[in-house]
Each structure stands twice: as structure tokens, then as C-alpha cells.
Amino acid sequence: MPVNKQIHLDNRPEGEATASNFKLVTAETPALADNQVLVRHHFLSLDPYMRGRMNDSKSYAASQPVGHVFQGGTVGEVVESKNAKYKVGDKVVGFGGWQEYSVVDASQPGSLKKVDTTHVPLSHYLGAVGMPGVTAWYGLVKIIAPKEGDTVVITAASGAVGSAFGALAKARGCRVVGIAGGPDKCKYVTDELGFDACIDYRQHPDVRSMSAALKEACPKGIDGYFENVGGYIFDAVLLRCNAFARIALCGMIAGYDGAPLPLANPSLILINRLKIEGFIVSEHMEVWPEALAELGALVGSGKLRPRETIAQGIEAAPEAFLGLLKGKNFGKQLVKLI
Amino acid sequence: MPVNKQIHLDNRPEGEATASNFKLVTAETPALADNQVLVRHHFLSLDPYMRGRMNDSKSYAASQPVGHVFQGGTVGEVVESKNAKYKVGDKVVGFGGWQEYSVVDASQPGSLKKVDTTHVPLSHYLGAVGMPGVTAWYGLVKIIAPKEGDTVVITAASGAVGSAFGALAKARGCRVVGIAGGPDKCKYVTDELGFDACIDYRQHPDVRSMSAALKEACPKGIDGYFENVGGYIFDAVLLRCNAFARIALCGMIAGYDGAPLPLANPSLILINRLKIEGFIVSEHMEVWPEALAELGALVGSGKLRPRETIAQGIEAAPEAFLGLLKGKNFGKQLVKLI
Known part of the structure; x- marks a missing residue:
């Protein structure tokens, strides 16, 4: 059996996560x-x-157990099979974790x-035509539910969720503004x-400046926002929201390390009659087929050409x-293992 | 024509509202x-x-103009009519403002x-069978949408909205917890x-203590919350919400004066996949007939006996x-004028 290099969660971070939280382990693959x-x-998908799962605290996902393979999405190839539905050479997407x-x-x-990798590269099944793409789809279609002409905003716009969000929103006739x-x-x-x-947040490092930049980029105000930074x-976005704007909330990276980040003025939720909804895409499996079909078509037709950053080796x-x-x-x- | 005593907004508050923001004015009623x-x-309804309308800032309602009669709901009696549909003696509800x-x-x-004041006292059309009652109805029925057995929580529980909310939620088989x-x-x-x-917030003046009190009062967690304090x-409520809890947000009294009150940990919205929705009941006139019918029946049958505090004279x-x-x-x- 092949030797299998794995990354385990060795211990939980205190504050910022560091490399010392992880440990390389070599295992045998069982029969x-x-x-x-x-x-x-x-x-491997990163x-x-x-980050949220590295903490022991109550979170939407169960915590990653210490001393076990770090969990995550994977794409690969069947190399041995005792299942009649899978044969050697099949390309598959799964949740295999950080191991070879x-x-x-x-x-x-x-x-x-x-x-099927005929029109969609295998790695994209971890991105635009995978969990991040469906995340963008759910937030846009099911929560923001934009009308043609609406202005929608997303943070981390160059990332896997952001790029899919942009293509999906343009296909619906929205003005799409990114933050990166x-x-x-x-x-x-x-x-x-x-x-x-697209607004460069490094040029706008505080609420006042970001709010001004949003005003310029969104002359008709903001009707929908996909929040994944916090x-x-x-x-700043709340200050620019139109009445009845919808906010899909899926990830607040800025708050994963250390202390929670407050929301400065929640009374704006009332003042502008906003709807804010948190979601996790794995709890809405019923939408995946429809979402993946649209995302696959966007990638296949070249309308969505997501970029990848690829690290080499486990x-x-x-x-x-x-x-x-x-x-x-x-x-x-991504991490490429072959 | 009768002399008509009025209260005008004389100037806008800076920070806390005070009696000096108002002015008594005597006017004639025109022909x-x-x-x-x-x-x-x-x-008069108070x-x-x-309070929000006293400020000049952007708010959900247009600002109350300075130098004019302070606006608000009223019930009264037609004493003169040049309209065929109304005759002297008719009891009416309207938006007549702070004047006689x-x-x-x-x-x-x-x-x-x-x-109709056969089964419902006239004053209740400003409370349980009026705007506050419909506010409770909309937040409970349209946003929280509870299932039988859900635990729902409301602040200002002894007030006009709170008392109606309690009766409506009990009628739907909820566990209802108040804060007062x-x-x-x-x-x-x-x-x-x-x-x-019911939790006495004076006994629980901080997040930790309130959260502990909520844990005891809501042993199965919180499924729905009507927020009108901030x-x-x-x-504390966010710390006790179950996954997929719904929060209706209508009024944040604690923040009307002075600086906005932050929300300490908005990442809980994601962690528990909450839905938070701000609303103003006057924008949902389509629900009023259904809501008022239910509220009128609850009052008429004695299941909802709201208390009133009545000041005398304009x-x-x-x-x-x-x-x-x-x-x-x-x-x-209320303010009683007769």
C-alpha cells in the first residue's frame, strides 16, 4: 500500500493560527x-x-478534532476500488482532508x-463549480434575490466565492462592485x-473612507451585500444600504482570530429595514444541482474564468x-499533490 | 370654532430629549x-x-418638522362633518397629532x-388593536413565524407591543419569555x-448576567426574538439563540439618544445562521385587516387585557x-384629553 503523508491539527490556536498548530504525519493506507x-x-481545497473549525468554541461546524487529519474538500482519481460504481481512473470530488x-x-x-472534466478542469470542482461557487449562488439567488439593475457588493471579490458571485450577478443584470x-x-x-x-480596502482603512468609496462606486446605493469579512x-456597507437591502452573511474572516468584532450601528438594520441572514451552504444541499449546473455552464462557456493560487505538495x-x-x-x- | 391647544416640536434634542424641546401653542380650528x-x-398615543423622528438624521420615518404639531396617532369623535361618510358622534382613529x-x-x-367600541374600548385602538398590536403581529407571524413549542422572547414585555405579542404567541403554542x-x-x-x-433586566444589568437569566428562562434556547430595545x-439574546432563530427588529430605544449602541458579536449571526429583519408596520398595510381581526378577538374575548398608563390633558x-x-x-x- 502507498505511504500516505497527512497534515494533522496538532493543537488549537490561541489567538492567531500559526504553523505550529499543524503537524506532518506519515501513515500507511489500509487495505x-x-x-x-x-x-x-x-x-486539496483551502x-x-x-479557521473557525480550529477553535474549540461553539461554531456552525463541529470542531476539527485535535490529533486527526485536517478536514477539507479534495478532488482526485480512483486508484483502487471495491465498489462497483467506481472504477480506477474515475475523477471524483470528496471530503478527503489534508492527505495524499x-x-x-x-x-x-x-x-x-x-x-466530468471535459469542459471543466478538475480543480474547479473545489472552487467555481464546487462549494465556493454554490456559496456565492445561494447568497445571491436565495438571500439577496436581486432584481435587474440592483447594485450588489461583495468583499474578497478576487477569491473563489467573489469571482463566482460576480459572474452570477452580471448574468442577472446587476451592477456588481467588489472589494479587494x-x-x-x-x-x-x-x-x-x-x-x-472594485474598491481597494488598503486605500480605505476606516469606516469613513470606505463609506465614501462605496458612495462613489454605488451611486444608487447598495441593494445587496455578500458579507464574508466583517x-x-x-x-461602512450598512451606511450605504438602500431601504430593504438584503445581506447574506457567510464567513467573517476578520473575526476568526481573537476577539469578536462588533457591529458599530445595528440600529441601521431597523432604519433601513434590512434583512440579514447567515447561512452555511452545506445545509442547503437541495440547491446544489441547480447552482452547479449554472456555474458549470458559466465556466464551460468562458464567462467565468476563475484564477487559482496553487501551492505544491502536502x-x-x-x-x-x-x-x-x-x-x-x-x-x-489550492494545494497540488501530484 | 373651538380653541385648540397643541404641542409643537420647538427644537431638536441634542442627546437626551427634554421638555424644552416641546412648546404649548394655542390655535383656532379653521372652518x-x-x-x-x-x-x-x-x-393621544405616545x-x-x-423619539427617532425628533432627530434630523436619516431615519425610517420622515423627521418631525420643527415648529409644527407633534405627529402621532389619535382616537376621538367626529364633532362636525362636511363629509357624507362621517357623521357627528362617529368614533374614529387617525393620525391627528398632539392637539385637542x-x-x-x-x-x-x-x-x-x-x-366599533361595542367590545373594544376606544383607547385600545391606539394600542392592542392598533399600531402596536399590529407591530407585534407582524414581527411574530411574518418574521419569527413560530412553530408550536418554540421559545420566543420579547423586551419591553409589559408595554403595548409586548402584551399583544404575548397573547399572540401563547395562542400559537409558544413558550413566551418577557423582559421588563x-x-x-x-x-x-x-x-x-x-x-x-419574565426577566427583570434591572437585576441583570450586563451581558453575562442577562445571558445566564435567559438560559434559565429558556432551557431549550431561543427560537424567536422581538427586538425593540437594543x-x-x-x-445576550444572540448568545442564547438556537440555530435558525429569527429576530424581528422594530425599535431600539436604548440607542435613540446619543451614540449608537454596537452589537458585540455579529459573527453569531453566521454561527447560528440567524435571520434578522428590520421592519416598520406602516409599510405592510396589507396585513392590518388580518392582524386587527385577531387582536380584536383576543381583546373582545378577554384573553388580552392590556394595561394603560394615562396622563391627563394635552x-x-x-x-x-x-x-x-x-x-x-x-x-x-396615552394622554387623555376629555
Whole structure:
């Protein structure tokens, strides 16, 4: 059996997460039982939600257990199979975690899904045509529910969720405004992802300045907002929301480390009769087929060309993840294992 | 024509509202034009939302103009009519403002409504069977949308909105927990209004203590919350919300004066996938008939017996209003003019 390098969560962070929270472990892959398949991972997905799971506190997802393989989405290839529905060579998406191989009981519903790589590169099933894409779709379609001509705003616009959000919102006739860090990302967001405008938050490091930038970028105000950062940007957006604006809340990276970030003026929720809804896309599996069909078509037709940042080798996963939390990635952050 | 004593907004408050913001003015009532009626007010309604309208800042309602009659709901009797649909002696509810008489163009839709005082005392059309009652109904039925057995919580439980909310929620099989100030109000909320429990916020003046009290009063967590106070109570409730809890937000008294009150930990909205929705009941006129029918039946059958605090004479309106903002009233605050 192949040797299987793994990254475990070794201990929980106190404050900021660091590389010392992780540990490289070498394991053997066990012999397969009936219905199991052995998947060789081609790519690991790195996602902001994983930071929340490193804490022991009450969170939307169960905590990542200490001393076990760090959990996360994976794409790969079946290299051995004792399940009649999967044969060697099948490309699959699953939740194999930070390791080179996983053994999966493929008879369990939802454990593994075969994917078609004719028009969509395998790695995109972890991004635009995977969980981040469906996250964007759910927030936009089910919570913001924009009308043509609405102005919608998203933070982390150059990332996996942001890029899908932009394409989906443009397809619905919205004015789409992104927020991202640095001129390169902003240029990418407007020139390649097709957003109408992008605000560099590094140029607008406080509520007043960000609020002014939003006013300029959103001359008709904000009708929908996809919140995944938190902190002063959320405060600034609330100041620019139109009456009856809808806010989809899915991830507050800025608050994962250390103390919670307050919301400065919640009375704006009343003043503008806002609707704010938190969601986790894994709790809405019923929308995945519809969302993935639209996202796959956008990628297949070239209307959505998401960028990827790829780290090489399992050993690189912790540092790449810590960089993601600091916004060092450009587009979807992956780890390539082959 | 009768002399008409009025209270005007004389100047806007800086920080806390005071009696010096108001001014007593004596006016003549003009001769009626076609379609107009002259209403003698029996009761003025005093409501927390009026504080927000005293400010010049952007708010959900247009600002109260300085130098004009202070606006608000009224019930009274037609004493003169040039409108075929109204005759002298009709009891009516309207928006006549803080004055003894109002001249109303009754041909304008929504300007005046005849009411039946057979089973419902006239004053209740400003409370349980009026705007506050419909406010409770909308927040409970349209936003919280409780299932039987859900636990729902409301602040200012002894007030006009709170008492209606309690009766409506009990009728839907909920566990209803109130929050009120002082042992007398709490006893009234449980013993007379039929709430399952009531927490005295004066005994729990910080987040930690309030959160512990909520844990005890809501052993199964909180599924729905009607927010009309803001500040640390909102923070404490968020700590006790179950996944997918719904929060109706209508009024944040604690923040009307001076600086906005922050929300300590908005990431709880994501962690528990909450839905928070701000609303103003006057924007949902389509629900009023259904809501008023249910509220009228609850009052008529004696299941909802709201208490009233009644100030006497137009001159008493400003002080009674300032007392309301400090929670000095017990139930619906009115001013009686006859």
C-alpha cells in the first residue's frame, strides 16, 4: 500500500493560527473493505471556514478534532476500488482532508461524486463549480434575490466565492462592485472578472473612507451585500444600504482570530429595514444541482474564468492556509499533490 | 370654532430629549372645507418611535418638522362633518397629532377610520388593536413565524407591543419569555399577561448576567426574538439563540439618544445562521385587516387585557412621553384629553 503523508491539527490556536498548530504525519493506507475506494488526491481545497473549525468554541461546524487529519474538500482519481460504481481512473470530488490518499466508503450518500472534466478542469470542482461557487449562488439567488439593475457588493471579490458571485450577478443584470486588497487584485476583479468597480480596502482603512468609496462606486446605493469579512467594511456597507437591502452573511474572516468584532450601528438594520441572514451552504444541499449546473455552464462557456493560487505538495498546506487567512492568495487557494 | 391647544416640536434634542424641546401653542380650528371633518381627540398615543423622528438624521420615518404639531396617532369623535361618510358622534382613529382637535380631509385614503367600541374600548385602538398590536403581529407571524413549542422572547414585555405579542404567541403554542424593568412589571407580565417567565433586566444589568437569566428562562434556547430595545440585551439574546432563530427588529430605544449602541458579536449571526429583519408596520398595510381581526378577538374575548398608563390633558404629553422613553409607563402610554 502507498505511504500516505497527512497534515494533522496538532493543537488549537490561541489567538492567531500559526504553523505550529499543524503537524506532518506519515501513515500507511489500509487495505480496502467492501464498497470502499482508494482516492489519490490531486488537489486539496483551502477555505476560510477552516479557521473557525480550529477553535474549540461553539461554531456552525463541529470542531476539527485535535490529533486527526485536517478536514477539507479534495478532488482526485480512483486508484483502487471495491465498489462497483467506481472504477480506477474515475475523477471524483470528496471530503478527503489534508492527505495524499483517502479511503472512502463510496456507498455512503454524499461521500464521493464523479465529475466530468471535459469542459471543466478538475480543480474547479473545489472552487467555481464546487462549494465556493454554490456559496456565492445561494447568497445571491436565495438571500439577496436581486432584481435587474440592483447594485450588489461583495468583499474578497478576487477569491473563489467573489469571482463566482460576480459572474452570477452580471448574468442577472446587476451592477456588481467588489472589494479587494491591493491594486493588482482590484484590476483583476474589474478587467478579468468583469465587475463594474472594485474598491481597494488598503486605500480605505476606516469606516469613513470606505463609506465614501462605496458612495462613489454605488451611486444608487447598495441593494445587496455578500458579507464574508466583517469589521469596519460591514459597518461602512450598512451606511450605504438602500431601504430593504438584503445581506447574506457567510464567513467573517476578520473575526476568526481573537476577539469578536462588533457591529458599530445595528440600529441601521431597523432604519433601513434590512434583512440579514447567515447561512452555511452545506445545509442547503437541495440547491446544489441547480447552482452547479449554472456555474458549470458559466465556466464551460468562458464567462467565468476563475484564477487559482496553487501551492505544491502536502507539506505546503499549512503555510498556504495561513496566507489565505491574510489575503495573500489570488483567487482560489489550492494545494497540488501530484 | 373651538380653541385648540397643541404641542409643537420647538427644537431638536441634542442627546437626551427634554421638555424644552416641546412648546404649548394655542390655535383656532379653521372652518371646514368640503370633505373635511373636525375630530375632537379623546386620546393621544405616545410611542417610542416618536423619539427617532425628533432627530434630523436619516431615519425610517420622515423627521418631525420643527415648529409644527407633534405627529402621532389619535382616537376621538367626529364633532362636525362636511363629509357624507362621517357623521357627528362617529368614533374614529387617525393620525391627528398632539392637539385637542384635528381637521381631516376624510376623502384621503387611510386618513381616518371608523371604529366599533361595542367590545373594544376606544383607547385600545391606539394600542392592542392598533399600531402596536399590529407591530407585534407582524414581527411574530411574518418574521419569527413560530412553530408550536418554540421559545420566543420579547423586551419591553409589559408595554403595548409586548402584551399583544404575548397573547399572540401563547395562542400559537409558544413558550413566551418577557423582559421588563422591575418586579411589578415582571409580576404583571407573568400573572396577568400570561407569559411563561419574565426577566427583570434591572437585576441583570450586563451581558453575562442577562445571558445566564435567559438560559434559565429558556432551557431549550431561543427560537424567536422581538427586538425593540437594543444594547446588551440584544447581545445576550444572540448568545442564547438556537440555530435558525429569527429576530424581528422594530425599535431600539436604548440607542435613540446619543451614540449608537454596537452589537458585540455579529459573527453569531453566521454561527447560528440567524435571520434578522428590520421592519416598520406602516409599510405592510396589507396585513392590518388580518392582524386587527385577531387582536380584536383576543381583546373582545378577554384573553388580552392590556394595561394603560394615562396622563391627563394635552399639557402633560411631553413629560409622559419622556417618561415612556425611560420605561416609567406601565402598559400603553396615552394622554387623555376629555
